[in-house]
Amino acid sequence: MGKGLRSCGRSCCGGKGTSEGLPASVIRGGIHSLLGFVFNCPDLIGGGLGKSFMPIVELSHGPRNFRNPSRKTTCQFAEPHSKLRPSLLKPLVARAVENDKPIWSPLFYASPEDEKVYLVGDEFVVRESLLAAPVLGEGARAGDIYLPAGKWRDYWSGKIVTGGRTIKSLPAPLDTIPVFERAGRTVPGRAD
Numbered sequence: 001m002g003k004g005l006r007s008c009g010r011s012c013c014g015g016k017g018t019s020e021g022l023p024a025s026v027i028r029g030g031i032h033s034l035l036g037f038v039f040n041c042p043d044l045i046g047g048g049l050g051k052s053f054m055p056i057v058e059l060s061h062g063p064r065n066f067r068n069p070s071r072k073t074t075c076q077f078a079e080p081h082s083k084l085r086p087s088l089l090k091p092l093v094a095r096a097v098e099n100d101k102p103i104w105s106p107l108f109y110a111s112p113e114d115e116k117v118y119l120v121g122d123e124f125v126v127r128e129s130l131l132a133a134p135v136l137g138e139g140a141r142a143g144d145i146y147l148p149a150g151k152w153r154d155y156w157s158g159k160i161v162t163g164g165r166t167i168k169s170l171p172a173p174l175d176t177i178p179v180f181e182r183a184g185r186t187v188p189g190r191a192d
Contacts, residue, residue: 027106104125132178142171149164150183
């Protein structure tokens with residue numbers, strides 16, 4: 001992982017900091033969710049901004065202790081979590097308590113009929129309809145994102161894209177993480 005916000009995380013599941021932080025959190029946390037540990041906490045938001053779309057977010061220091069642009073970026077990614085919490089995450093917590101369904105999970109949980117999703121280890125879904133695809137490569141500012149079949153709406157721009165394919169080299173600067181919602185489903189906090 002590169003220097004900065006994407007490199008300082010450690011997985012609560014035994015990751016090795018900069019070499020395994022966010023990738024380990026996505027893979028191991030998703031597996032833990034499926035095994036019934038629905039309230040797992042994948043560690044610091046600084047370890048990967050994709051964690052702002054997970055049910056629990058931890059900051060080692062309040063954003064006021066960061067310097068710009070880290071402060072701005074951290075606050076920017078804490079905002080979607082705050083918007084998602086009341087109308088999306090709270091009902092998912094109730095569902096998880098009632099019937100052990102995961103709050104977030106690996107991509108294959110939402111699209112088990114799609115054979116390609118079983119090869120994707122760096123994307124996850126929240127409520128089977130919100131797909132987060134953190135770009136995990138060291139120094140990477142773009143990534144290949146696989147979207148299962150159907151129509152998807154870019155969370156940030158509102159643009160509709162067709163799934164069932166890999167989007168090559170999707171831009172992902174430090175202040176943006178690729179996030180998509182299934183078209184027709186309303187997710188709070190997204191672009192209109």
